[in-house]
């Protein structure tokens with residue numbers, strides 16, 4: 001059994017049994033937000049790690065799903081399922097549009113364009129009252145109720161987030177092996193070559209951006225159910241950057257990194273804020289030390305540790321068969 | 327110089343036809359007024375000193391660069407404005423002067439993407455299964471270029487020569503009607519050159535091949551006709567023997583000291 005598989009089983013057992021032995025505070029206030037933030041950050045890992053597209057707009061897209069859900073269910077009084085469909089549709093469409101605007105650029109320009117798009121939506125949300133509710137946003141947003149049970153109840157909501165988190169994680173790992181995912185990794189490294197094999201590179205980038213937007217939208221729905229409200233602050237510059245910080249701390253190229261980074265992020269913001277006002281400084285320091293000490297993030301660090309352990313146990317074991325991303 | 331003037335009606339039979347093709351980079355005319363016609367199944371070599379515009383000409387044919395003048399026809403169809411991926415789907419494949427493979431994917435996945443590239447559902451969201459017919463094609467291609475043993479290796483870990491072979495296999499994966507090879511023998515060991523020559527010799531005789539070769543010996547071994555490019559222009563075209571004894575070619579290309 002590989003170190004990785006053993007670790008997976010341990011993490012699974014711990015996370016599933018967590019509400020039975022973990023404190024309500026940790027279940028509800030630490031792990032639950034870590035899971036939905038992880039899903040949003042995962043949408044960035046997917047884009048950046050596989051597709052080489054570092055987007056700063058993932059929180060904007062997640063927020064738009066939240067706005068869509070809030071507008072439909074609260075402002076228009078529609079049922080929750082319509083809110084979910086509408087929210088995800090808005091996220092996917094916004095992502096497709098952002099993708100169309102941004103795909104022709106790359107690297108730092110891609111980053112700046114997605115940032116600019118995020119700021120445009122932020123300004124729009126602040127100014128528009130009829131749909132976005134202006135500065136106040138939309139209040140009184142409720143999670144769906146199933147069989148008379150609100151999904152927002154702490155333990156139920158934890159399991160919902162855990163289920164969605166695990167499914168998203170499994171899906172992204174699956175995606176890496178599909179023609180879609182392979183072509184995405186291929187265009188990250190040699191877009192010219194991919195075009196010379198018959199692939200429409202720009203279209204594929206837009207498709208990937210849309211898919212990632214859908215994923216971010218799922219995370220955005222969980223977030224809005226958790227918060228019960230949405231306002232422009234949810235998608236301000238700091239929140240946009242937080243997604244990047246989370247993904248980088250965890251390790252951009254690792255699907256699990258999104259969740260690991262989110263957990264560290266939530267822990268630091270919660271505990272640092274109890275003894276200092278400057279938790280942004282603390283997060284900044286964690287971010288910097290990650291980038292300096294382990295550019296591949298915490299997942300990269302763990303990966304190297306696991307390999308070291310394996311070499312100890314079985315010297316001369318074959319080279320690791322990790323998924324070939326850096 | 328051979329003028330390529332032919333009635334419009336006959337062009338449908340040509341595998342590739344360039345008419346007055348030019349490309350400028352700012353003030354530099356990298357390719358100027360090139361006219362060229364390849365019959366289906368023809369093996370043509372383009373030679374010329376460094377910077378003559380050979381690679382630029384390839385980029386114009388594949389669509390990676392748009393010409394600033396002229397038209398390009400592929401089996402009679404005007405493809406001048408067609409983007410690269412659509413030309414590939416019509417049956418045009420290439421290799422690059424510096425091998426271009428996906429370094430962080432395995433040889434198998436490199437070939438798999440190449441096989442999928444010209445098929446519908448190339449962006450399927452379903453993971454392939456080991457029994458899928460594409461993998462039989464992948465194995466066959468790998469076998470053909472001697473990379474069967476390396477299917478699970480990362481393409482970035484292959485030697486230069488192996489990457490070349492992989493690239494050729496990727497180009498063949500689309501079953502092209504026209505194959506463009508940009509200096510396929512460059513950087514290969516003598517043994518690798520031999521297997522390359524054998525591979526090129528084993529290609530489907532109906533496949534049209536256009537290859538750039540710096541090395542006249544290799545070019546003359548594969549090609550029936552040779553086109554000489556110099557400073558962006560075609561200065562000679564003919565059989566290898568005629569080219570080898572052409573005084574202008576000797577002057578500009580073979581480094582002959584006396585011109586005319």
Ligand SMILES: Nc1ncnc2c1ncn2[C@@H]1O[C@H](COP(=O)(O)OP(=O)(O)O)[C@@H](O)[C@H]1O
Nearest residue numbers: 351354356374375376377378379380381382383
């Ligand atoms: N993308 C480009 N931008 C500007 N100049 C270029 C570009 N590509 C090629 N050139 C120039 O065009 C000329 C022909 O280059 P190239 O086609 O690569 O020659 P060859 O393949 O025959 O050695 C060279 O002078 C080269 O510097």
Ligand SMILES: [Mg+2]
Nearest residue numbers: 380381382423
């Ligand atoms: Mg060249």
